[in-house]
Amino acid sequence: SSNEMWGGRFASGPDAIMEEINASIDYDKRLYEEDIAGSKAHAAMLADTGVLSADDRDAITQGLETIRGEIASGGFAFSREREDIHMNIEARLAELIGPAAGRLHTARSRNDQVALDFRLHVKSALERFEAGLEAFIDALLTKAEAHADTVMPGFTHLQVAQPVTYGHHCLAYVEMAARDLSRCRDAIERMDECPLGAAALAGTGFPIDRHQTAAALGFREPTRNSLDTVSDRDFALEFLAFAAICATHLSRLAEEIVIWSTPQFGFVKLSDAFSTGSSIMPQKKNPDAAELVRAKPGRINGALISLLTVMKGLPLSYSKDMQEDKEQVFDAIDSLHLALAASTGMIRDMHIDCEAMRRAAGHGYSTATDLADWLVREAGLPFRDAHHVTGRAVAIAEARGIGLADLPLDDLKALDASITEGVYSVLTVEASVASRRSYGGTAPDNVRSAIALWRERIERK
């Protein structure tokens, strides 16, 4: 049989493969709420502008409500023959209310319809990520508050570099998450334009009111160019770019959790709620959630590259290629949602072993820079000379298997006669972090003022 929506000029129905390659209902049914909201706003506007009778509008609105109930309760029979969510709903509407259903598609095309549904979906996902990022930031700030004074090794090249505080480390992730939040809000702001009414590609001759539908659907204003509107997927690309960067941050945090929770590091213990056991090794507690968060960029980066590749070189305006925009965006939404929620939960529950962190902070001659700085400050040495003297001190201590602070004063004096007893006060890890008071540095007082600043900003929004 030929198609119920466009069968007029068709003598036969589609090949089975045609139907299979063409159908998107298996995944775009996820857009049913948005599709129904869009159709209701469109019908209301058509009635207000005199294109549709009030009776038809009421029948359409009620029918759409019935369909929403059927889909929500799982009682709706989705059909691949009806291709996508738009035609599944419209065909069901015709079954329910008869000929009035055929008037709903006046002054509209599936091209502006799908652009609307998809944009609404991405926009509300981003709004949920705003809230998710705020919760994540809150968990990090709470940890930072508890550990403004907790000393741990700071790393470069994953080698012990200089002591830092765990609070400062948490705040590094707050900075990343805050940039993610700002990218998220920025993208919402830019996509806040309503596609409905662009019609197939050229607009319509009916006296529609696009400002009315834009407002009804919660957009700031309608889009300005009908050709661009039906062929634009920047909003989805921007979501994916935001998601890829955010997931990258979460994967770095996850990697640190994986490393830090090994017995060799022992900096953190994951809660039972965020670990798994082994079916053979009874002693095991594995950081599976952290590993999965670490892996999510595989899917999300894939989605970004996939959609960029689908869109590149497409001539204006709509092409069916663009139907390939949805599945991976949906997957990226779900993946990022899980990654963010699991990261927030892990941070919130994680036990910090302050003693293990402090012990590790003292290893690896982490206060060598403090000794060099002391020589510059107290003995007037140029930094490069101070660096050399300190390097020799480290070599001697290392040969004896002791720390810098354990070197007798006479040995230090042999390296540079101006060294005095006072030098020992800068060689502890606590003194080291306390001295790093430069703006943005790791000193506990800096950490506390940064926390206060972020608390104020997040609460103020």
Ligand code: ARG
């Ligand atoms: N399912 C289609 C999509 O996702 C809807 C738009 C179809 N428009 C068309 N002219 N074939 O893009």
